[in-house]
Every structure is written in structure tokens, then in C-alpha cells.
Amino acid sequence: MVNFEMEIKKINPINIKEMELNRYKINDDIKKSIILYNSAIGEIKKSNFELAVNDLKKALSYNKGFSDAIKLIGLCYVSMKQYRNAEKVFKKLKKYAIYDSLANDYIQSLKIKSSRGRNVNNMDVINHINSDIWNEYSTKPKRSTGKIIMIILSIVIIMGGIAMNYFYPKFIQIAMAKVPIETQEFLNKLSINNKLIVKQEEVDKDQNKVGDSLEENMVNLESSEKAKIDSEDQKIKNDSYKNNILGMLNDAEKSIGDGKYEMAAEDLINLKNENFDNDTKVKYDKLWQDLKIRGIWPIYNDGNKLYKQKKYAEALPKLKMTSQIDSDIDIMPWLMYQIGICYKETNDYSNALTYFRQVKDKYPKTEYASYADYSMKEMGN
Template structure:
């Protein structure tokens, strides 16, 4: 069997500068795809396989036809022991390029009994069966069902370009298609029923209508399931893009901008690699951002710009909640509230300092402030 970890070392970065000399008008998506490909190789070499996988997924989303990137993703999965995902990836390459020797070599290493020609025949058979089903559906449900199928196909193509933009359009289209189909069948049933005098014929028409309605209802449920999957895919894509942007901000030491983006993310939606990356970025950015904003708040406080200072101290709490300067942060928030004539909030902050940090100097300052308020 191939040593996939060793195989990863055979992949070398792409010389983007050289490519740009021969192709200066290269589209941005291809340039960014190459940059992410090279970055994934760097992360693999620094033992950050999870980050490398994220970056490769992004690279492939920008350039879906890059078999080299897809192959590398498969090798990464195989190198981490996830052979099931690796095989799926290599099969995707073969579906794009049947003569891709690398993908064939890799998949045969995972499955010595793999038979490409057998798989192709199976695929052709599946396509023939799908075609028969499609023809039967078209015959039974008419032009509207055919239009609905085409609509879904078109929406999937649009989602590849900008998934967030078209998701609402897809939802509306699904509902319209269902309602039109239902109306079409209802009208057809009414015409047949009104033209039939015989009671037996009417019963048959009613039964036929109910069967067609049930079939349309099932199709509608399938479409709703597809819509949910597309929503999830869109959200995952959006979260992945944001995490990569945050990673770049952290590398540039722009901790406040990174912390703002992290605070805006819904951590409950993140799972697996994305959740691990999110936690890692929080550890790198949040306290450094809190320290920076706290310093800005202190400067505004000294200038007696209490409203602006309070906004900074509130931001510190949003970033870290509890940290080494929490007693000072809470005390300064209390003073700002007091200066802004919000006595209730000020009293609440001073009591919190005394309760949580009773031995600190800020607890004594808080008690002194409360005595002044009472007198």
C-alpha cells in the first residue's frame, strides 16, 4: 500500500509568479485557489493537517476543476487515516478525468479490487434507469414537473457561484412550483370529473387525483429536504470563509478586527475542524484584543470621555468575560455609569467588584464610591 504521508511530500508548491508572467490576466479565483493550495502544503509540513484540509476545500470551491487540488485533499485524508473520505475524493477526480493516473493509483492502493470499467458500466446503467424514471415522471406529471426539475438544476448551478444570494429564490421557487403543480392537477381532475356522468368513472378520477396529489406532496417534501441541505452547505461555506479571513487577521496581528468577527460568529453552528479552528483563533486573539481595547478605554476615561470609554469597557467584557483585569474593567464601567447619571448600573458594577474581588484595591475604591453615593 502507498505510504500516503510520504506521498504528500512529493507535492510541491505552484510557482504563481511564473504562471502570472505567461498569463497576466489570470482570474482572481484561480490565483486565490493557487495561494490556498500552497498554504495548505505549508500547513501540512507544520503538522496542521486540519487547517490544510480547510484551505484545500476553499481552494477547490474556487477552482472545482483542479484535479491536482482534489487529489491532494484525498491524499491528506488518507494520510490522516480517513480512507473512506479519501476514496470518495479520488472517485470524484476519476469522474472528472477517467485517465487521471494519480487518482487511479491512489484508489487501487486503497482497494486492490477496484475496477474502473465496472464502475463506469454501473454508472451508465444508473443513468439509463434515471432516464427511464425521468420519462415516466414527465408522462405522469406533465410539463410543470419537467419545469420544476429544470428549475432545481439551474438553482444548483447558481448556488455554485453565490449560494447565499439565491437560497431565498430557491425556497420561493419550490413553493411556487408545488402550488402551480397542485393547481394544474386540481383543474385537470375537475375537468375529468365534470365531464364524467358515470359514478364509477368519477370514483376512478378521484382516486387518480389523490394518487397524483400524494405523489406531488412527496416531491414537495423531497424539495424541502434539498433546500435544508443547501442552507446547511451555504452556512458551512460562509463560516469557513469567515474563519479563513479571521486567520489572516490574526497573522497580521489585527487582533481587534479578528475578535469582532469571532464575537459575531455563532459557535453553536460550528462542528469538527471548524469548531477546533474557532477555539484556536479565540485563544490567539481575544485576550490580546481585550488588552488593546482596555488601554483605549483607560485613555478615554482619563480624558473624561465617559460615554466612549464605557463602550470600550463593554467591548472588553464581550471579548473575554473574565480576565486578569476584570476587577479594573468592572470598576471603570461603574464610574462611567455614575458619571453618565445611571446610578443603578453604577451600583450594580461596584457591588460586583466587592463581591468577586473583595481583597483587591478596586473593591476598596468601589466601597468608597458607594459611600459617596449614599451620603
């Protein structure tokens, strides 16, 4: 059987920086999903499973194939004892080949865990008393079969006669006088029991009123506390997000200093559309300017060399990166034409047409406009 507590403890945050060192580029949405995933792990350590689930669902909205997030949602539901929700999530997890076997183990262990958690309801106290009373009389030594029959008939007659009490009170009194003493004792105890039930119901009703009032106060208190927690959590998330951005800027600064201009360009381009505070914006702009001065030509020269060697697929990202670093570079007409050719030679005709048209529209008086027009005709446009 799977130890779900240990499964959660084994979960570790994802190191975005390390991933970026090993990959060419990480999509912005994937970065956001990882940040939210790491935030959820922080909530889990504080046992805030509901907040963790909310963060993980947001992470999935940015990255629907984030199987680790799906797995962690299921584990959170187990910790919250929401076993049905957990089972649904684990069934979704089975769709991913890497987790198929583990998801099956989770589901089987979950069935065992949920079955152990079921409690058998206790018998009602009053019913228990009634049972004791009946047993008291049913286990007494039997005097004769006729006596038993007489007791049963007496009970039926008396219970039926209650309805007649209002109209024939004297008749009922005579009949009761002839009922065996043991039966009268049983009925008297039963009557007392019924009164106890009514009294207990009144007590329960009063307790429910008090309970409802306390519950309402608790809900109000919890709402206030939750609002406070949400505010604090949002601040933590904002701080975490800012720290990640500052970390990427520090990496970009180091890359520029080490002459790793493409790596720096990737970080800065990925952060281009983020909302910075004033201090962060100043640092970002300074790094961008440093990259334009020191890095743009080394990146372009590498791309141009590959272009001349007709290694268009390798040249394309370097040439595009050059155009993104400085959209006003003096070789822009030629650069855009080169990018168009790279797309054309890699059979991406849609993007090729886009760049050729931009050359014609933005730089109609240059020789590259006529080159672009010729290339478009070659493509049948």
C-alpha cells in the first residue's frame, strides 16, 4: 500500500534556472506554471492544501500537460480526505505513460484507505434501552405457552384501546386492571422511554440552535482569517515571482560579462513583456542596452556565417534574435530578407511570405524589396 504522506514529502520544487541552462528556451506560460507549482509546494508544507490545489489548477491553466501538477492535486485531495476527487485526478494521471503504473498503485491504495476510514454508526441510545427492556422480559423463565400468548394479546388490546380512551375511559381502566403485572411494567417503562425520547429531542433542538449560532460565528471568523491569509499568501507569491525575475536578470548580467550573449538574450527577451517595478525596470533596461552594444554583432555574425553556409535552420534563431535585440539596426532590410529566406528554405512558406512582405512594405526603395518580390514569385505569390 502506498504511503501518501511520504509521497507528498518526496515532492521537491522545480529549479527553473537549471532547466534554462539545459534547454534552448522555456515558454513564458511554462515558467508561470512552474512558479505556481513551486508556490503550491510551499502551501503544502504549511498544510494549506486548499490553497495549494488552487495554485496547481492555475498552473494547469498555463500548462495543461503538466502531469506533476496533476499528480500533486491528487495527493492534496488525499490529505484533505476527499477520496473521490483524488480518485478522479489519479484516473486522469493514468493518461500519461510515465505515471500509468504509479496511478494504478495510488487508486488501489486509495480504495483500501477509504474503506478503512468508514465508521459503523452507533445504535441510538433510546432504541438500545427499548431493546434492553424487551430482552428483560423475553429472557425471563417462561411459565407457560398460554401465558406468553396472553401477554401478546394484552399488548395488542391495550395499544388498540388507547384510541378509545377518550370516549371510554372507564372501560380502559377496567381493561388495564386485568393486564398481567409484567406486561404493565413493560408498557410503563416503554411510556417512560417515549417521554425520554421527546425530552431528548427538545434538548437536541436547543443544542442545534446553539450549534448553528456558533457555526455562523466560526464561518465569519474563518472568512476574516482567510482574507488575511489570502493577502499574506499573495504577498509571498508576488515576492517569489519578483525573486525569480531578479534571478534571471542576475543570470543575464553574468552571461553578458562572460561573453555568452545568446544566453543573456534569451533571458531578456523572455522577460520583455513582464510588469516590472521601478528598480527592476532600471536594471532590465541597463542590461538590454549592454546587450545591444556588446552582444548584437557577435550574435549576428554567427548567424550570417551559417546563412552563407546554407545552414538555414541553424542560422534562423540567431538572425531572429538579432532583429529582436535592436529593431532599428541599420542592416534591418537585409536582415529581414535573410530571415525570410531561412523560412523559405526550411519550407515554412507562411512565415517566409510574412517577412518578404514586410521588406516590401517597410523598405520599398531598397534593393532587398525587389529581392523579396522575386522570392515571393518563386513561391507562386
